Amino acid sequence: MFSRLYQRLRYAPFLCQLVVTRRCNLACAYCSEFDHVSEVVPTDELKARIDEIAELGSFGCEFTGGEPLLHPDLVALVRHAAQYRFVMLGAITNGFLLTDAIVDGFNEAGLGELQISVDGVRPNEVTYKALNVLRGRLERMAKRARFKVILSAVIGTGVPREDIETIVRFARDHGFRPRVLLRHGNDGQLAPSGETLRPYADVPRMIGVYHRDSIEYREQMVERGESPFRCRAGSRYLYIDQEGVVHWCAQTAQSFGIPLHQYAAEDLRRQYYTYKPCNARCTIGCARSCSLVDRWCPQPREADDAGRL
16 A cells, blocks of 8 residues: 555656547647547546546546547546546636536536647737637636636737736636746747847736746746756556557657556656756646656666556
8 A cells, every 4th residue: 555655656647638529619829739520539437537547646636638628528528537536636728618507516516727829919820719709608617617717818829918907907806826837848948038038028927826827937947048957757647548549748759658557656656757858948837747756866867668558
């Protein structure tokens, strides 16, 4: 028993993100994690993956896509996951399909938090995820939701600094948790140039006391274009795609992949110590925040047995 507890505390995931469908109702120009043709993953398969995530000892489970609200059984999936009492049980959505009935369903099912990213105040040629489009849905949700709502502003989608400030203020005014993200390319690396980022140098500090994602790396990215860290993806953070394959993250799917049903404690331990060469310019906030607690532990510079595709 003590050995299993040690293994969980030492190497188990803080967060597993589970793709329920790659399909999305939008087509943001910078996003590579969606299509318009994929079917939803069958509910029974997803429930089995939730069971496997729990068996690995994960402290968190989060549903993602594509757009997870396109899955007709998402509320039921949340209810199934809630039985495991994950420390964090969440979902990520663009917010366009939110209804009062879905919010009430999440309340009843036991959702812990919902993440929504807003790229600007008004739609532009890059994205339609704009505060002015979502304002009504967000205001209704603020009155009904019993779960935490994280509203993220995204730097690097061509919107002015004033838009980012407006989104952060809106989040605070409505009881949401504000967050600031940096846009990444299809490889997960920082996309905007230093010149583009300079006007936003002090924006990350606007989120105030909310330090879950370690705002220091964003400031370093803005100032220097990189922020090296010891990435524990494959251990502390797992990205599980629509086929049920574990990756370091969505953007490194070609570098590492092992089917979830084959993933075991030894894989968690191995990936904990595996060096990820993409770390310095990575803007995948989940990988960074989940790696933060282990920043003191050494990590070899060369990967060993990186994956068994």
